[in-house]
Amino acid sequence: MIAILKPGAAQAQIDSLKEWLIAQGLDVHISVGKYQTIVGLVGNTSKIDIDLLSGLEIVESVKRISDPFKNANRKFHPDDTIVDCGGAKVGGGNFAMIAGPCSVESEEQILEVARAVKAAGATMLRGGAFKPRTSPYDFQGLKADGIELLLEAKRETGLPIVTEIMNANHLPLFEDVDVIQVGARNMQNFELLRELGRTRKPILLKRGLANTLKELLMSAEYIMAGGNENIIFFFRDTATSEIYTRNTLDVSAIPMLHELSHLPVVADPSHATGLSRLVKPMALAAAAAGADGLMIEVHSNPAKALCDGPQSLTPEQYADVAAAVARLRETL
Amino acid sequence: MIAILKPGAAQAQIDSLKEWLIAQGLDVHISVGKYQTIVGLVGNTSKIDIDLLSGLEIVESVKRISDPFKNANRKFHPDDTIVDCGGAKVGGGNFAMIAGPCSVESEEQILEVARAVKAAGATMLRGGAFKPRTSPYDFQGLKADGIELLLEAKRETGLPIVTEIMNANHLPLFEDVDVIQVGARNMQNFELLRELGRTRKPILLKRGLANTLKELLMSAEYIMAGGNENIIFFFRDTATSEIYTRNTLDVSAIPMLHELSHLPVVADPSHATGLSRLVKPMALAAAAAGADGLMIEVHSNPAKALCDGPQSLTPEQYADVAAAVARLRETL
């Protein structure tokens, strides 16, 4: 950690700061320059409140050099984490093919999709039961009934299931769910993250549209601080001002997250652009960049889907994408 | 609502779409062009699921022309809404001066600040009891004890109090709180919004860093759909790639929200830039642009504040800003 002092800082103030920092157990190195003085801090700086230090009258700015995340940090955990999702492994060379409809709509629909994606090589089934929608007037999901239908599809196909949680009070309903998804808008719902840290369920943690990788890592840290280390990063995109594509698939986040953390990374090419005809090139791009899995929306009849139809693939299109991804992964 | 059809759409498909739309109670106007066909829909289009329509095979894109928000829309409610916050009115010419520390830290601290800001002209006291922090290792607030201390400050000074909620399960603790704040990271925590819609408490709804005004209006709609119309918009900024200022205070949001909605708008010049020396010019700018109030962080000893110290004003600095804002509002 580095603190830059203001030009006019009095020697007495600098001395008192130095004393206080040493009392916190840090090594302090001071470089005095003509226009500024730099204080280098070495040791366990994670206990120093950066806001407190920045707020001191003589301090111009503070820069953290070491990472504020510990449990998710690859530096302290060099090997890839492999998350076991009801039998389907993700990370450390294990690739997840998660597929299913945006929303669970009916028994017939979810069973049909589940059978089709299993046949095409999917390793997990995903379907929305609780749906976060921008408008209170849009379809909000089948809720508890939706989870029941997913469990039925699991019994029939053997595919582990993934579904999104929106409220920690609903946790009892997720007892038999294999992977709990945290949506982009809840990435910094810290109360929810903390509750999920008390479970041992695999968590698919989605990056918010305008959140940095560091914020994503800190949200993982909230869950891990509670003892739950079964986290899979999940992301689609970053907000830009582009209009043709809904958003931008931030492919560079994949190798960067792998460098910063030992946790697996799954990409969502369906939501990334919001256009089904771009799902295949984006899926291939994410796999080529080293993703540990792909979540792709599949619907037997995308034109009739109750939400997000335009970005869903038909089962036939999914089979084509899955085969292309498999070929590409063999080559790499 | 406008639907653009794909170049090759068959007449039979167009006819069947038209029939279906008419069955929804809409007037349908079709303009056939060489490269595209445009379908204009007039009537109550709020019941049409835009995703469903977009997903139809023959549809290239759909554009909503009328606003998807109703309760918050000025078109249907031309007069300014005035929200009564425990006696302090906001909107329709009533200006709110909300002040207080980022976090409630101790009885002594909150009483000292409360007395000081009241003397300087504040109309409400704000203090954080539950604190959303990016890192699980940072100070998370005094929680229930913090609310107790705020209530004590209210009893002593008579100032109505504002504090942030992070979890709907905590609502019983907010019984005597005058205004409940929803933080930027919870702006799209729809479960929380829905619960707040069941209360009749004034809600200070903060715009998320990367959320559009339309999304903010739709979040208000979630609360209003439950019958709670006591909403005050609150915003600080929009994420940009600027580095000198933490973020950009989006002053243009003030007149734009006033045009779109009848609800009052309060600005937060403290968090906007994260620098106390910019609070005064930003407060004046927001007032000049027509804000209905300002929330400003004040701490008796900013250098020792447990969070967000760098952006807090001392009580003396706050009195100076409050006086300048009052002069400016008289002039306008």
Add this chain to the structure above:
Amino acid sequence: MIAILKPGAAQAQIDSLKEWLIAQGLDVHISVGKYQTIVGLVGNTSKIDIDLLSGLEIVESVKRISDPFKNANRKFHPDDTIVDCGGAKVGGGNFAMIAGPCSVESEEQILEVARAVKAAGATMLRGGAFKPRTSPYDFQGLKADGIELLLEAKRETGLPIVTEIMNANHLPLFEDVDVIQVGARNMQNFELLRELGRTRKPILLKRGLANTLKELLMSAEYIMAGGNENIIFFFRDTATSEIYTRNTLDVSAIPMLHELSHLPVVADPSHATGLSRLVKPMALAAAAAGADGLMIEVHSNPAKALCDGPQSLTPEQYADVAAAVARLRETL
């Protein structure tokens, strides 16, 4: 084109607008609703000045439905354009491997790199002679001497050469250059684009950091309006607020540009993230998404490069990336 009229528009004004539009040769369809009136315009709307129409007193907003770009539009030119760059073809299945140093530094340096990248499979040599640098105090390139050295490398290796232009007055120096690059900061230097439209040189047109695809297409239109159809789109990234990676490689731009336009698309994985260790995954991702080529920075001694060292590969690393890309392209 769609014009939305204001609620109170008088019939006489609407009639006079209709008349004027018909006089422009357009078909006009008017849908009158309770809260708004929609005017649909069908025909050659590219001659209508959208600003003029928007500015009319009775008009609330105008939406262009058809694309404002013509020459670059795939709708009017369905086949892929293949650009011949001094013998190396790009587009329509022809893949460009462009490589070389950020700056030409010396005869020895450029010859060494040229030989090395040719051996590794590069099809074109790129080197900067005129360098746009944010600071006037940074190295600005060898200028005319740099071009001379590139031509020498071309004579020795046979590789066509690519280099950036910053000023149309320098065009005579580019007589023997095979491909002229327009940098990101000059993407909307319309005076320069117009001059390049008068040449018949292949132009590598780079997307600006905050420019939309539509703006990129319109900049191509500036060049094509002058009769030069030899354009290759080139892009690296889009500005976001991410800090770990310098920027985000917008891989989705590749299939989207292919859909909108017949011109080839080359990606720049080196500048995208600014980190050499991310070049390989980003190169593979871009190739998987369907890019028509890759430009990769290679330097014999990246640590000593006069600019952009951190993102340059050594010749050995480049050979490894080139081989992996070739394998991946065979698979697809």
Add this chain to the structure above:
Amino acid sequence: MIAILKPGAAQAQIDSLKEWLIAQGLDVHISVGKYQTIVGLVGNTSKIDIDLLSGLEIVESVKRISDPFKNANRKFHPDDTIVDCGGAKVGGGNFAMIAGPCSVESEEQILEVARAVKAAGATMLRGGAFKPRTSPYDFQGLKADGIELLLEAKRETGLPIVTEIMNANHLPLFEDVDVIQVGARNMQNFELLRELGRTRKPILLKRGLANTLKELLMSAEYIMAGGNENIIFFFRDTATSEIYTRNTLDVSAIPMLHELSHLPVVADPSHATGLSRLVKPMALAAAAAGADGLMIEVHSNPAKALCDGPQSLTPEQYADVAAAVARLRETL
């Protein structure tokens, strides 16, 4: 300047780096930590090429602590610069009211606007002769004839004139122009900036939509490095993903630029939002935040303006805004 070394850096390499840095005339302070080693550099670091240093094998990252801009820096020039624009002063308490049409369209039009804005209190006349337009098919300005008409308006009203340059080759046409504007898209057209540095004309330098304040300061540095210190910063906005307002007026840039630099800052409330009804609140906000002037678009008949009509004020509206701004400035 701070360099962070990689964990495994060998002592010999560290020593050799230290030696080299000392040879560059710097004081070097090294702090060795368990996970990293920090090298603090004090002295004239502006000569160190940050890319070169970053590229060294043992260096993980480099952070510049001192500002890379010198001539524009308030630290080295504490007093406000006052720029004399043909008699109208800007900065150091002198407020500029620049007004006029987006484009010069005809003799009658420019004379009418010039007289009207002068009567309303404008101190300079602005009109576009060379117009940067996104589409090559849109009106590009009257060019040399437009400048002639501006000069005629200057002779008649005595108002100094401001107009935009797009090509350094046009400089001879600007001989009698009082202030030369550099548009947002040319902010990093370094060749143009360098040419303008050779003149002594006041330059109104506009911030690009996605450029940081630091980049704006570095562009000023390009002009100042040539000896021209007559620079006025000019800005409208920052790109965001907001859709209701075209862009966001970054009001916080005003006090921040004043802190970083001694040069005056003028705001453009007309282009900021693109909506004439928001010009007044935005003008007041900019003045309240401490701007040194405002540029506002005025057209006698906005509905018929050849470009940017929707954001132009009528002369009557301008007189109203000018009076409100004057009252507000008196109060502050």
